[in-house]
Amino acid sequence: MGFGRKACILANVPPKSASTYIRVKRSREEDTISGAANSKSPSTISPAGGIHFPDIQFPEIQDYAVIGDCRAAALVSRYGAVEWLCWPRFEKPSIFAAILDRKLGGHWTISPSSYQHTERSYIPSTNVLQTRFIGPEGAVLLTDLMPMASAAFSKSRVLPDHEIIRRVECTEGQAEVKFDFSPRANYGRNAVVIGNKGHLGLRMECSHGVYWLRSPVPLAISDGSAQASFTMRKGESLNFSLSYSEEAPAVLPVLNDAVVERIQETVTWWQKWAELAEYKGEFRDQVIRSALTLKLMNHLPSGAIIAAPTTSLPEKIGAELNWDYRYCWLRDASLTTHALLELGYWREAGDFLDWMLHATRLTQPKLRIVYSVFGEMAPKEELLEELTGYKNSRPVRVGNAARNQLQLDVYGEVIDAAAQYAFHGGTLDREMQKALRGFANYVVKHWEQPDAGIWEPRSGRQNHTHSRLLCWVALDRMIALCEKGSLKKAPLDTYKKQAELIRNQIRERAWNSELQSYVSVLGGNTVDASLLLISWYGFEKADSPRMQGTYKMLRERLGKNGQLINRSEDSSGEGAFAICSFWEAEFLSLGGGTLEDAKQLLRQLLKFSNDLGLYSEEIDPKTGAALGNFPQAFTHIGLIGAALSIAQREEGEQQLAHRPEQATQQGATQEVSA
Amino acid sequence: MNWLSWLFSGFLATLALSTLLSASQGLGFTRMNLPYLIGTIVTPNREKARFYGFFIHMLNGWAFSILYVLIFQSWHFINWWSGVLLGLAHALFVLTVGMSLMPGLHPRMASEQHGPNASRQLEPPGFMALNYGFQTPLSVFLAHGVFGAIIGIFYHLK
Known part of the structure; x- marks a missing residue:
């Protein structure tokens, strides 16, 4: 429902x-x-x-x-x-x-x-x-x-x-x-x-x-x-x-006809921006609404994109799952860059990449997972005890304690974002190349460490498959950038050797032969929705027996109803994490199912938006009500990604446009300065 | 009058005045952005206004320092604290007379009597420029005191 x-x-x-x-x-x-x-x-x-x-x-x-x-x-x-x-x-x-x-x-x-x-x-x-x-x-x-x-x-x-x-x-x-x-x-x-x-x-x-x-x-x-x-x-x-x-x-605005003029100017500004979107497929209205929502959360002076404009809208009514999302997570980088580039928003993609490289300058080659729009560390978490919270969902939090977590996947996401930019024809200048080499070298030294993982639990570190996957992505993209000539002075042999080691570890230790599925942590027996991204990042094709087995297990253990899936097995009580369902639609369009399967799922998911086409972080599978911070950039990025993948498959284009061999080579003269 | 000494001390004093007022804004003591306030006399464009306003204010401060120098010449003595006194008197004049005249002089400033209209939409400073922050008078007194002190120290009587 x-x-x-x-x-x-x-x-x-x-x-x-x-x-x-x-x-x-x-x-x-x-x-x-x-x-x-x-x-x-x-x-x-x-x-x-x-x-x-x-x-x-x-x-x-x-x-x-x-x-x-x-x-x-x-x-x-x-x-x-x-x-x-x-x-x-x-x-x-x-x-x-x-x-x-x-x-x-x-x-x-x-x-x-x-x-x-x-x-x-x-x-x-x-x-x-x-x-x-x-x-x-x-x-x-x-x-x-x-x-x-x-x-x-x-x-x-x-x-x-x-x-x-x-x-x-x-x-x-x-x-x-x-x-x-x-x-x-x-x-x-x-x-x-x-x-x-x-x-x-x-x-x-x-x-x-x-x-x-x-x-x-x-x-x-x-x-x-x-x-x-x-x-x-x-x-x-x-x-x-x-x-x-x-x-x-x-400035004290006048309230006469000048207001009408300014409303018209605002309408024109947004409409001109929306016209730039190159997507013409079946889901254009929803894609444009998502792009507009994403743009609204794009902090123009810096180029940063925040996760959501609100704090502490609960993931579960009356519970404590209330977080402040008014900051920028590096994790969103590659998916966001992909969405922006494929829609033709080169300027926003370039600005976002530029922001990432600037924001992280003080900590390079180490990356924090979350920053303020001006690249400062996200504020320390504080509880606002005076407030009741939304529908008595206490506490209300400002700041975010996840700022101190180690999440190794962010290196892969940042490098992949830069790689997509380069594969589409953008130029990486010397400063940016230096930063990317620093990130990759950090991965070479630390990829075997356990970390907090994509879902940011506050329960300790583990060897997450998704984090290993993104470490592999980091080195794989660096190798591709070197071979393409976009990156100089990189230790290519080291990257190749380490990438192979990570690949083997994922294939051996993240695969559970008993379940016939990839699993969330190395040697584990649980699954989570981030495993769908194994195909998105090009590690393994969506129609491979292993990914088909993994998808079957995900549906079995995480499926909430016909359309929605949970983010992980330990997320019971929360709503269904909306982007995971869009990942599923994208997985199907990438070869995990038929084109019609993917379109049908996406059509179903579109019904979970509100009357304006907006999504929050999560969806209550029983009532369809929105849960969590609102509107959520990540969910709208997921919608755009799913629609784009479907369009690419419809048009017979190569999938995974972020990879060099399938790059669309747009905007060949674009440049980004770090 | 020692022209060379005036050029040097006047420039130095104006630079210090501008820096202090700008720092006061940055530190949150006042919202007043003097270059923007002055620059909007000649252009509505925010960025250009700041740029033009800075230069107009520099020239204005430099020219205004002649008055200080002339007063010191007429007194036949000069030191830092007499400069401070002159600066504080100057600040008092700016905050009371200058600011109250501002809505009439500034082509884009609204008046409290008539409110904003199509051509006049900038917030007037109010008494002692308190509309721009309750610590604005302190910032103005401090900046002008330093302005006078610098002239008092660096200007050499002829």
Whole structure:
């Protein structure tokens, strides 16, 4: 059973809970602000307005949408509430975190006071969200975005550093709209004092930055919130803006037609970017949505790609499997580079590779597994005890303790990413070659060590097959790069000798003849979904008897239902790890099954996205509900990879385009500097 | 007036002033980016504004140091603490009179009376530039005090 994609969700008026909203701060006297009203202003305005958000229970994870500007992201619920926002970067403390605590977190809600159902969609090929509230007396369209602008557009005008624009339009009849702006700084731990600056707007100073809320309607300020209630009739519209700056003077956006112009500029920016995707197959819409989601998590100033824009959305409701994913895992490197290159996004692939080589410079030839977007070590893990967590799933964590783990597979993933770039025609400069030699030499010395492995358990080190596989990949790609002439001064004979040793060890000790399957750890008897990648990396063909046996064992032990698989045998209780199912589809398309098998599985998996085409980290196999951080880059990378592999097989192209003999040789003059 | 000495001390003082204000921003004492604030007088482009603003501020500081030198010449004495006093008085003038005049002088700055419009969207500094951070006055006093002290030390009376 899947969480099917529906254009319209009926009867989804926010569920109520018995809880009462408790104010963080009760000190400021009620105050009002009035700004310049739009030309199509609301019919009646009341600056009082009751609170209607805080009593709402947690929406389901799939009821959120994401908007972003390639530097930060916000989650907006189906009910018109911005419930997660961290400025100025993904991993900074939040100003809205109602997704993690209904009382303390903070939110910004704009929605009709009553409605029967909502419909959501992105403006095609963009990350501009539109939510339609349909009620008995009328319909309201809420457009949410974080503006983007071309270089030419931003050169000719002053624009805020960071901004969310929210545009409300009454499209049918009339509706009473409630506005509730309740910021809470530092994950809800600090109250925010809202200052009324008259015609300039509402001003909030937090830590190193200043927030400005611009509103065309009078707002009542009390208890750290700004509220209003207004009636809109068909044809009327209102624009709101929240901006943030750590540099003065901040820019105070105007709320007139310039907003419409900036929305259009943002739509054009995303659509132009989406047009670059070269994939034309059956799953184009889903691939474009995944690419857009990936781009949204691509930190433009550095080129890094974060794993997800959220922290501590639980892998199991009420359990402790809550992690902070707002960092960059090197593990995602080769799969991400593959997806970007095959889609034709050379610039992003190059920037990502460039980032990896820069970020790791201080620790080279050793690699950490996770970095911040600017290449710093991910912060130490901290528990936010004050927060209830999503649906009482404590603890809420910020930072990530996996930062200290030894995971040998990252060397293979980084080298493979560089190799794919070179095999597609990119040039590796001298600095990059030096870095790659350093990584490979590290593998030569350390590949026999046990490590934490791909699933990052906190239970100790083992000899993981996946880690050995990636050590082999590291040396295999180095050999290929040398033979292609892309890499100089490398000890080729050493690489060949060591690669052969690793290969033999995997074939002998990672193969369990009793199970007729490769196994998760050398000499073990359990399996995990990463074994599907043995074919992806070109170690063994997908149609070989060994891989067929392994696939049979994986289905038997990890299969959750017809479509989903668990990540490993010890992951019971969690949802199904979504990317593993996409790996399965890719495995089938690589020769592990028929083309129709692969397409059929992918079609089934597409039903597990939410109504906007977004995936979280995991899927509840019983209900189809999303679990874990949301949206998850790795899952969307998996979707793109599966669709690309299917397209390649359909077109009769060679598989494993990341290998030299099958390279597509695109963009022959591209260069990357380390 | 000792022109050569003015050129040297004025340049050194302005460089120190710019460095201190920039460091204050980097260390989180103020959000004020003076090159950006000044540069947006001539261009809306953020990157160009910083670049132009830096040079305009350097020239402005250099030129302004003439006033210090003229005052020292008229007093017939000079030392570091008299420079500091002049600098603090200068800072007080900038923070009170200068900042309050800014919305009227700056073509892209909004005023608190009228709010932003299509051409004026920059946040005004407010009283003592407190809109740019509550420690902004301290940074400005410190930077100008050092500015005056450097002229007091390096300028040689004629």
